[in-house]
Amino acid sequence: MYPFFLAAGVTLAIPVLIHLFNLRKYKTVLFPHTRFLKTIQLNSRKRSEIRYKALLAARLLFLFFLIFAFAQPFFPDKEKTAGGRQLQVIYIDNSYSMGAAMGPRRMLDIAKDAASRQVRNARPGTRFLVLTNDRPTGYHAQQMGEAYAAIQAIDISAATLSVDKIVAETEVARQNENATEAGLYYYSDFQQSAFPAPPSKGQMQHITFYGIPVQAAEAGNVYIDTAYLTTPVLQADRSNYVVVHTRNAGTAPKESLVLNLSVNGQVKSAASLSFDDSNERIDTLTFQVSGAGWQQISLALNDAVMRFDDTFRIAARCAPNLSVLALNEGQLNPYIQAAFRAYNGFRLNQADVSTAIQTDWKQYNLVILNGITRIDDAMGRKMNEALQAGQSMCVFPGRTTNIQALNEGLKQVGDIQLTAIDTAIQAASQLQQGSPLVKDLFEKIPENVQLPVANWHYVVTAGISANQRSVLSFRNGDPMLAQFTPSRGALYLSATSADLSSGNFPGSYFFTPFLYLMAMQGGGGSVYAVRAGSQEPVYITLANVSERNTLHAYAPGVDVVPQQRPNGAGLDVYVGNVLQYPGFYTLTATGADSTQVALNQDKAESQPGYRDIAALQNEWKGDNIRWKEINNSGNIAATGTGADFPLWKVCVILAIVMLGLETFLLARKQPRPA
Secondary structure: OHHHHHHHHHHHHHHHHHHHHOOOOOOOOOOHHHHHHHHHHHHHHHHHHHHHHHHHHHHHHHHHHHHHHHOOOOOOOOOEEOOOOOEEEEEEOOOOHHEEOHHHOHHHHHHHHHHHHHHHHHOOOOOEEEEEEOOOOOOOOEEEHHHHHHHOOOOOOOOOOOOOHHHHHHHHHHHHHHOOOOOEEEEOOOOOOOOOOOOOOOOOEEEEEEEEOOOOOOOOOEEEEEEEEEOOOOOOOOEEEEEEEEEEEEOOOOOEEEEEEEEEEEEEEEEEEEOOOOOOEEEEEEOOOOEEEEEEEEEEEEOHHHHHEEEEEEEEOOOOEEEEEEEOOOOOOHHHHHHHOOOOOEEEEEEEEHOOOOOOOOOOEEEEEEEEEOHHHHHHHHHHHHHHOOOOOEEOOOOOOOOOHHHHHHHHHEEEEEEEOOOEEEOEEEOOOOHHHHHHOOOOOOOOOOOOOOOEEEEEOHHHHHEEEEEEEEEOOOEEEEEEEOOOEEEEOOOOOOOOOOOOOOOOOOOHHHHHHHHHHHHHHEEEEEEEEOOOOOOEOOOOOOOOOOOEEEEEEEEEEEEEEEEEEEEEEHHHOOOOOOOOEEOOOOOOOOEEEEEEEEEEHHOOOEEOHHHHHHHOEOEEEEEEEEEOOOOOOOOOOOOOOOOHHHHHHHHHHHHHHHHHHHHHHEEEEE
């Protein structure tokens, strides 16, 4: 590792010179009788030659092994070459967890130094590919100087990658470089939540994996897991409530922490945090805002161990003026009225269905047809126009024996019809997690969730062109609530009426949130808190946005065009898939309105626990999987099962042995007392 120490080999000449100098000394020995002279001379010379040669060899070997101990010799792993070209893929985990301190330095800095030494000590002609979480692909292999510069430029990133992705990219690089084998050097802290089971043998067939752990002492970390508003819209000059879930991972903090709530940079509320044995708590903070428009809500705590996850952000629009039109056949529906009048963020207008044709629907985000027993051609065309314009509609049909009167207008909308009435009492058995209503309501559907019950229901059928998606469905597959997107807007059709005589759906805790989400889909979202790395889109409705006038995401120093796809009257924008760094971003296009989105970090990095390397070696083992460690000198060396004993230690032991042998020979050389 340190070849310049070999220059000290010139000191090997010192024992040789001492040996030659001693051979030039002569000593006169007096004998009482000359008849023993020949025998004594022969014996003395023989023993002297043996003793001096052994002493010289011991001194030479002592210096030899001492010099090599400082030079730290090692046997390199078998080089993987193809056509004389060597490929080393160096992955450095630069996720947030690698920013934790390991002594006076960050774990990331220690990994970078070891990787830099690896590059400098590599054989001439070795090709490198440097990968990180925010640079998951390499366009071409690099020379030593380029790889060294790339390693030095690495810094902490909000992005995270799985080991499968790194292995796949290593295989692509191997093929691009026409190398038969590639070495993947994996510098990471090997978090418990981020390092899965080993890839398949097929993926690793031409790859040698070198696991190089960089792990600090585990410490506790308090972080904000999630937060959400208790209302679907932010209300001005009234108390708004935000529920905050905080967790403690590892050692509990010695002192209570403070949780602050800020709106547009001004602190509005605070709470003191302390944890029990459950290591989690739920707090509700209250605040008020004045004026309309987008508000930037930040929740922050003063945890000094790991700071990247101490802030949770929510972008909420105050007074969005979402408008809902409820057209009733007969009496007003008290459940619909109670749902929307509970919050002043919605404007509900109820009217008789007989006035539907004369009413302008364009100003409404959601149109509800309640208790309808007949949809004629004129009503059907009116519904089709609203859907073509991208509005949302919800139909709660009334019970009637003249089903054809309903189908007459439904066929104007799409290939949708009601075929019969099922009078059996049935409970919904399935909640479709892929539905926009469900995925915005639940992060994960509870196992014991109670689904609504229908005392009767229409049997709904639809053709392929209607793009049917069930939200709630019965055991036999019939939908209880179905979504259709035959055009830009979304049509929600319930198989039963919205009254308690038809079932408990209006009284269930699905009814009101579903109506809220239907209305918000027609006018865009009013609350956004997106997780970095999320593959789920956010729905945006902005005027003047098209394929030629694309939506941009702006922040100080950031101008990104996120992936976007038309959906009804708006766009599905994959913000979390493109943006990596937490913060508030403005989504807008030239000449269009703007929407604000809050981006939060992935909570997987908040768990400070590391995988046990010994246990990991038992899982990840094979001829092409090896484990190394970063030694005190900053170089990587073999460790764990099957690791070789460091050669420099062997050299030190042998040098001590040679020193002992020299002492023994010198002791024998001393004359015995008379």
